[in-house]
Amino acid sequence: MTLRLLLNRIFGLKTMYSLRYFRQRRRFPDLKHPKDYSEIVIGMILSDDFLKYADYTDKIKVRDYVASKGLESILLEHYAYFDSIEEIRPDLLPDKFVLKTNRGASAKDVCICTDKEKFDWDTAKKKLEKGMKRVYEYERHYNCIKPRIICEELIETPDGSFPIDYKFTCVKGRIADIFVCSGRESGKVNHCSVDLDWNQLPYIRDRYNPHHIPPKPKHLDEMIRIAGILSEDFEFVRVDLYEYKDKVYFSELTFSPFGGIMYGYNETGIQEIGKLFR
Numbered sequence: 558m559t560l561r562l563l564l565n566r567i568f569g570l571k572t573m574y575s576l577r578y579f580r581q582r583r584r585f586p587d588l589k590h591p592k593d594y595s596e597i598v599i600g601m602i603l604s605d606d607f608l609k610y611a612d613y614t615d616k617i618k619v620r621d622y623v624a625s626k627g628l629e630s631i632l633l634e635h636y637a638y639f640d641s642i643e644e645i646r647p648d649l650l651p652d653k654f655v656l657k658t659n660r661g662a663s664a665k666d667v668c669i670c671t672d673k674e675k676f677d678w679d680t681a682k683k684k685l686e687k688g689m690k691r692v693y694e695y696e697r698h699y700n701c702i703k704p705r706i707i708c709e710e711l712i713e714t715p716d717g718s719f720p721i722d723y724k725f726t727c728v729k730g731r732i733a734d735i736f737v738c739s740g741r742e743s744g745k746v747n748h749c750s751v752d753l754d755w756n757q758l759p760y761i762r763d764r765y766n767p768h769h770i771p772p773k774p775k776h777l778d779e780m781i782r783i784a785g786i787l788s789e790d791f792e793f794v795r796v797d798l799y800e801y802k803d804k805v806y807f808s809e810l811t812f813s814p815f816g817g818i819m820y821g822y823n824e825t826g827i828q829e830i831g832k833l834f835r
Contacts, residue, residue, distance in 0.1 A: 574599050574695070577818055594830040599817035601793070602696065610812040611701035613794075616659040623807055626786050631798075631807045634710040642682050642689070645706065647673065655709045656681055658688040660702040666691075669711065696813045712801045721771055722808065723780055725796040727788035728833040732781065734758055736795070736814075736821075739771050748821045753781060760826030774800045783807075793834070 571588065578586040578595060591597045601607050612618045620632055636654060639645050645656075656668040666688035668681040685706055693699040712720045722738040734750045747767035750760035755773040774780065783805055784796040797808035819827055 570695070570697075571603055574603065574817065577695075577816075581818055581820055582824075592831050592835075593827040594822065594834075595817060595819040595827050597831060597834050598793070598813060598819070602813050602817050607812070608698050608701055611698045613810050614660070614698060614812060615702045616657070616661075616707060616809060617705060618659075619810055622810075623787065628783060628786065628807070631783065631805055633712070633806055636708040636710070638708075639706040642686050642706070645682070647676075647678065650708055653711045653713070655707075655711050656685060657707055657709065658685060659705045659707055660699045661688050671711070671713075695816050698813070712799060712806070720799050720801060721774075723774060723798045723800070724811070724814070725780070725784035725788070725798065726814070726830060727784055727791070727796055728793050728830065730785070730789060731833055732784060733830045733833050734760060734826075737771055739767060750822075750826060753777075758826070760822055760829065762821060762823045765821045775803070776800055776805050779805050 575585050575588070578584075578599065582595075586596045586599060588596060588600050588603070591600045613622060617635075617638065620635075623629065623632055636651060637646075637649065638659075650673065652673045654670050654673075656670065658666040661667065666685065668684055670676040670681075689704040689706070714720055724736040724738065726733040726736060732753060734752065735755075737749050737751060739747050746765075748761050748765040749767055749770045750758040751770060752758055755770075755777065757770050780798050780800075783798065787796045787807075787810065788794050791812075793812070795811040795814050797811060799806045799808055815821065822830075
């Protein structure tokens with residue numbers, strides 16, 4: 558049992574979330590009458606009703622939902638699924654691919670292969686094994702997902718860098734902001750927040766902001782359309798997309814961004830997005 562899981566069991570999840578919020582904001586959250594973006598999402602996570610989102614965060618099962626919306630064409634190819642590390646057959650996999658767990662909430666569960674002959678299988682298997690066994694102390698809905706391993710199509714960029722993530726924060730049918738993540742390959746991820754016209758919003762803490770925001774994606778209008786379709790059944794969800802091969806591709810649906818703590822957002826960001834819930 559991890560220390561965090563032990564503390565959660567001793568003090569309770571609500572208390573531990575309040576302490577995590579205090580660490581970021583230097584005040585305790587009002588979870589009885591939540592107003593800001595972080596308080597509202599934490600309140601959702603603490604509800605037992607939140608567990609219903611497990612199937613939508615399962616990176617395998619969510620594909621059925623995307624397809625049901627007529628958007629099957631935006632799904633990356635899945636080459637194979639495995640229920641255990643022992644099932645992985647390297648000889649049956651393509652030369653380039655991504656291995657990841659279907660319930661991973663971070664890059665910790667992702668293994669990128671650009672050349673199967675040079676791929677470090679031992680390290681990848683150890684990484685995936687940890688992901689398969691991980692118990693989520695805070696985002697409990699991930700524990701409701703049967704862990705599996707996915708072999709997925711690799712998104713290749715011209716310079717070999719990681720693809721830019723375009724994350725559409727959708728509240729009651731409106732896009733609150735587009736949270737853009739870049740520079741993952743450097744080990745220091747840059748975050749910025751923009752509106753639908755690609756104007757930078759003052760929502761992100763200075764230490765995460767890039768010197769220059771990434772260029773507007775070619776297919777931004779199509780991304781906005783897709784985010785609207787995939788969010789229409791939910792009061793709140795973040796729709797994560799990529800731009801690849803001159804088209805839009807689906808990444809995932811996220812109902813607990815940053816575990817509810819919103820560490821990248823400043824006070825203006827959490828207050829302004831919080832207003833949309835009201």
